[in-house]
Every structure is written in C-alpha cells, then in structure tokens.
Amino acid sequence: MTDTTHLALPFIDAAQAQKHVTHNEALQRLDALVQLCVIARNQTAPPASPGEGDRYLVGAGATGAFAGKTLQIATWLAGGWIFLVPKAGWSAYVAAEQSLLVHDGAGWRDAGLALRELQGLELLGVGATADSANPLSAKLNAALFAAKTLGEGGSGDLRFTLEKEAAGDTASQLYQTNWSGRAETGLIGDDDFRVKVSADGSTWKESIHIDNSTGRVSFPSGIGDGSLSAFRNRLRNAGFAINQRAVSGTVTLVAGAYGHDGVKAGAGGATYTFSTSGLDTTLTISTGSLILPIDAALIEGGSYTLSQAGAAQARVWQGTGATGSGAYASAPFTVTGLAADVQTNVEFATGTVLRPQFEPGAYPTTFERRPRSVETLLCQAYLFSTYPAGTPPGTATSDYGPLYDWVQAASNWATITFNLPTTMRASPSITIYSAHSGASGMLNSGATDVPAYVSTSGAGSISVSVNNTSVTGGLSGHILASAEI
Structure with a gap:
C-alpha cells in the first residue's frame, strides 16, 4: 500500500530517494483538506x-x-x-x-x-418538558409570529390553521387560569363557531354561537345589556301563520296588494308560494318583491337590525306606498338614522323569506315567537275578517259568524251591531258579503240576498243595516274590515 486509507496521503518508501518530495506532497494534501x-x-x-x-x-x-x-x-x-x-x-x-x-x-x-429544519419530531419542549399529552410544550412569557414578507419570498400573510378530523371532534383555543379552564373558542363538537366561558373549569356556558350554514349569530346565555324584551320584532305576522285572506297555491299580487297578513307586493307586483314545516312558514318569491310594512307608531328612530333565516336579499326604506328605494343586501344588516314616527318598510327581493325580524339596536337576536292569539290580535288591528280560517272573503258559506240577527216580524229595516275583537289602527273600510252567495254589498235573508250598508263604523265597532227591503227571520252575512297601511 503506497497511500493512506482515508486521505490518500503518499507513504515514504524506506529505500526512496528524495523523501522530502513525497513528504511535501502529503503536507500539501493535508493543507488542502484539513x-x-x-x-x-x-x-x-x-x-x-x-x-x-x-x-x-x-x-x-x-x-x-x-x-x-x-x-x-x-x-x-x-x-x-x-x-x-x-x-x-x-x-x-x-x-x-x-x-x-x-x-x-x-x-x-x-x-x-439539520439546524434549519426539524422534521418528524415526536416531542418538543421549549423551557418545559413535553410529554405524550402535550407533545409540543412551551413555557415562556412572550411569543411572536410575524408574516414572511414579499421581499423574503413570502406572501405577507399570516394564518394559523387548526385542523380536526371530523365534525364531531374539537378544534379550539382553551384559556386557563392556574390550569383551570375559563374560556374556549372554536369548533367545539360540531362545525359551528362557539365561545364558551366557565367560572370553575367544569361548568361551561355558551356565550356566542355562529351557525356555519347561515352565518346567524345567537347569544344562548343572553345579551349583556339585559334580557330580551317582548315585542322587539317590529314586523307583524313575521311567522306568516296568519292568513285571513286565505291565499293559497301560487299567489299573484298587483302592486300594493296584500297576501298574507302584513305582506304586500312591491311596485312591480309579486308572485310567491309558501310552505309550512313545524312552527315555520317560508315564503318563496319567484317574481317581483314583497313588502312588510311597519306602522309609524312602532318606529322610535335610530338604528335597527334586520335578520332572517331565508336567502332573499332585502332593503329598508321609509315612506308610504309600494315604491321603495335603496340597494338590496343579504341579512343580517343594520340600518342607521331612521326617522322616528315614519312608516318603515322591509322589502324582500326574489328568494326565500323565513323568520324575518326587524328590531331596534345594532345586532340581531333570536327570532321572537309570539303566541298565535297575540299575533292574531296584532293582525286584526289592520285587517279583520269574519270568515272562518281558510275561507277567502266573498265565499258562500253556511257559517254565519258574528254578523247575524233574527228579525221577529216582517220589516223593511234592520241593523246588526257588533264590537270588533280589537281596536283597529284606524277607522276601517268595510266590505259586506252575503253568507248565502258571497256577493258583496248584500246580506242573506233566508235564501235571498238583500242590499245592505254600513250605517256606523269606527275603530272598535260597526253597524250593518238593511233598509227599504222586507226581511223576515234570520239575517246573516260576513264583513272584511281593512285599515291596512
């Protein structure tokens, strides 16, 4: 062997002449490699x-x-x-x-x-000891994460990602005091975003819940400025359960005409259908727009928030009639600077309308469900029909309702007076219908229609009379009283 094994430095042979040459060559190699x-x-x-x-x-x-x-x-x-x-x-x-x-x-x-990349580590402790329960553990007083700039080859953005395997798992941030949980935020047990708090680390209360499909925010434990007040929803019949006109199927309305109670067509008319599932009725607007008008007396002025669970965009404007203004937007949104004591209108474009709510303040709250009896009275302040539920006004029916009297002897004059179930918003316009035929301006006497008229009317009661017509026996009919806005 003439060279060393690893560096290939030449050996000096025992009988070699000019040994210094070989030695110098070896030194040169060492100088080059060491x-x-x-x-x-x-x-x-x-x-x-x-x-x-x-x-x-x-x-x-x-x-x-x-x-x-x-x-x-x-x-x-x-x-x-x-x-x-x-x-x-x-x-x-x-x-x-x-x-x-x-x-x-x-x-x-x-x-x-090996110094710039740490791959496949099973445990990492910074100022602390990591273990299987906390494979990454750090004990420090401050931590800084800064975005890699464009000049450094980055995007300038900074985003933390918390990934969970399935919807039923948890991806959250937990905040503790002395190792006892006090607050938690994230996707906790499902895919909705939640904020939870605890006073002792064991009993938790959900403060904020954001639905991932609708974006609606709810406050399951209430709102900090007090419990929710009743009648905060300024819309009447927002559940669309009251339908005194008994519209059905595909509802087609001209501008300003009403369908369900508290629902009328916009300036271009409207066509809509509706369906009920459980407690909820959904309106589906296919053409035009629908207006949900609010009486001026219910508007204190200032900021109001509109929310709904449907997909139709909406706008809010003030004034009378059916011609609105302003851009449509997806709810929830807040409008500011509304004038007090001015009729206000929530107008929905095509799409679905479900659980709409218009309330004072800058944030939406849980949909307010009022008892049907209460909602009915609220609607009857604007419209009152004596027809049975589900029967359109002007329909012949054997159900006489409250408009009935018995004439003891042949007479050419008779009057029926009765009180309305609630005081109407204003003195109503009244249409009389014969119970026998459904003809307007008539009452039924036996099987004969006789002309009738409103002799007196007010916001709380009405009187219907017949004159110059001989009637005997039962006198019956129906009325539709309207004080709509």
Whole structure:
C-alpha cells in the first residue's frame, strides 16, 4: 500500500530517494483538506486568476481543467490544479453561501438543514418538558409570529390553521387560569363557531354561537345589556301563520296588494308560494318583491337590525306606498338614522323569506315567537275578517259568524251591531258579503240576498243595516274590515 486509507496521503518508501518530495506532497494534501473551506461550489469552469491554495467544489458539466471532475475538490497549487476525491464524512464550508456541507458518499449535502429544519419530531419542549399529552410544550412569557414578507419570498400573510378530523371532534383555543379552564373558542363538537366561558373549569356556558350554514349569530346565555324584551320584532305576522285572506297555491299580487297578513307586493307586483314545516312558514318569491310594512307608531328612530333565516336579499326604506328605494343586501344588516314616527318598510327581493325580524339596536337576536292569539290580535288591528280560517272573503258559506240577527216580524229595516275583537289602527273600510252567495254589498235573508250598508263604523265597532227591503227571520252575512297601511 503506497497511500493512506482515508486521505490518500503518499507513504515514504524506506529505500526512496528524495523523501522530502513525497513528504511535501502529503503536507500539501493535508493543507488542502484539513479545515476545508471552499470559495464556492458547483463551479463549472476554472476561475481566470486563482490564488494559491484557492479551493472549489466542481459542479456537473464542468469544462476546461474541471471537466470530468464533478463533486471533486479542486485546489490551485504551484501553478496548477490538483483534485481530491471526497469520501463519506468529509465536510466543507462554502464561503460564498456561509453554509456547511457534508459528503454522504454520493454527493454534498447541506449540513445546516439539520439546524434549519426539524422534521418528524415526536416531542418538543421549549423551557418545559413535553410529554405524550402535550407533545409540543412551551413555557415562556412572550411569543411572536410575524408574516414572511414579499421581499423574503413570502406572501405577507399570516394564518394559523387548526385542523380536526371530523365534525364531531374539537378544534379550539382553551384559556386557563392556574390550569383551570375559563374560556374556549372554536369548533367545539360540531362545525359551528362557539365561545364558551366557565367560572370553575367544569361548568361551561355558551356565550356566542355562529351557525356555519347561515352565518346567524345567537347569544344562548343572553345579551349583556339585559334580557330580551317582548315585542322587539317590529314586523307583524313575521311567522306568516296568519292568513285571513286565505291565499293559497301560487299567489299573484298587483302592486300594493296584500297576501298574507302584513305582506304586500312591491311596485312591480309579486308572485310567491309558501310552505309550512313545524312552527315555520317560508315564503318563496319567484317574481317581483314583497313588502312588510311597519306602522309609524312602532318606529322610535335610530338604528335597527334586520335578520332572517331565508336567502332573499332585502332593503329598508321609509315612506308610504309600494315604491321603495335603496340597494338590496343579504341579512343580517343594520340600518342607521331612521326617522322616528315614519312608516318603515322591509322589502324582500326574489328568494326565500323565513323568520324575518326587524328590531331596534345594532345586532340581531333570536327570532321572537309570539303566541298565535297575540299575533292574531296584532293582525286584526289592520285587517279583520269574519270568515272562518281558510275561507277567502266573498265565499258562500253556511257559517254565519258574528254578523247575524233574527228579525221577529216582517220589516223593511234592520241593523246588526257588533264590537270588533280589537281596536283597529284606524277607522276601517268595510266590505259586506252575503253568507248565502258571497256577493258583496248584500246580506242573506233566508235564501235571498238583500242590499245592505254600513250605517256606523269606527275603530272598535260597526253597524250593518238593511233598509227599504222586507226581511223576515234570520239575517246573516260576513264583513272584511281593512285599515291596512
């Protein structure tokens, strides 16, 4: 063997002449390899003016004196290049990159990656001891996360991602005091966003709940400025359960005409259908728009919030009639600067309308469900029909309702007076219908229609009379009293 095993340094033969030559060659190799620092790597051509002892790592496809020396160490010594073939475990510092390389037997690898990248760690503790329950554990007083800028090759954004496996799992942030939970935010047990708080770490109360499909915000534990007041929803019949006109099927309305109680068509008319599921009735507007008008007496002025569970966009405007203004938007939204004591209108474009609510303040609250008897009286302040539920006004029916009297003897004059179930918003306009035929302006006497008229009317009672017509026996009919806005 004439050379050393690892560095290939030449041995001095016992009988060799000029032993100093071999010794000097070995020293040169040692000087080139020990504390190896190369000027650059991937050098594909010899530099024009190398300095004595300059070293480079030759790159692939090199030319000139470097041709065929890929990955070797090129050293300029005594006016010429010598090349050293690296072996596994050799290291080299690259001055141009300020990086440390290690040869793995096949090529040069960046040793700094072991310091710049931590991959596949099972435990990591920073100022603390990590364990299987908390594989990443840190005990410190401050932490900073900053976005990688565009100039650094980043996007300028910073986003934390908390990923869970399934909807029923939890992805949350838990806040503790002395290792006892006090607040939690995130996707806790489902895919809705929640905020929960606890006074003792064991009993939790849900403060905020955001539905992921509708975006609606609810406050299950109430709102901080007090319990929710009754009659905060300024819309009447917002559940659409009251239908005194008994509209059905596909409802087509001209501008300003009413369908369900408290629901009228916009300036372009409207076509809609409706369906009921459980407690909820949904209106589906296919053409035009529907207006839900609010009496001026219910508007205190200021800020109001509109919310609904349907998809139709809406706008809010003040004034009378059916011609609105302003852009439509998706609810919930808040309108500000409403004038007090002015009729206000919530107008919905095409789409679905479900559980609409218009209430004072800057945030939506849970939909207010009022008892049907209460909602009916609220509606009867604007419209009152004596017909049975589900029977359209003007229908012939054997149900006489409250408009009935018995004439003891033949007479050409009779009057029926009765009180309305609630005081109407204003003195109503009244249409009389015969119970026998459904004809307007008539009452039924036996099987004969006789002309009738409103003799007196007010917001609380009405009188219906017949005159100059001989009637005997029962006198019956129905009325429709309207004080709509």
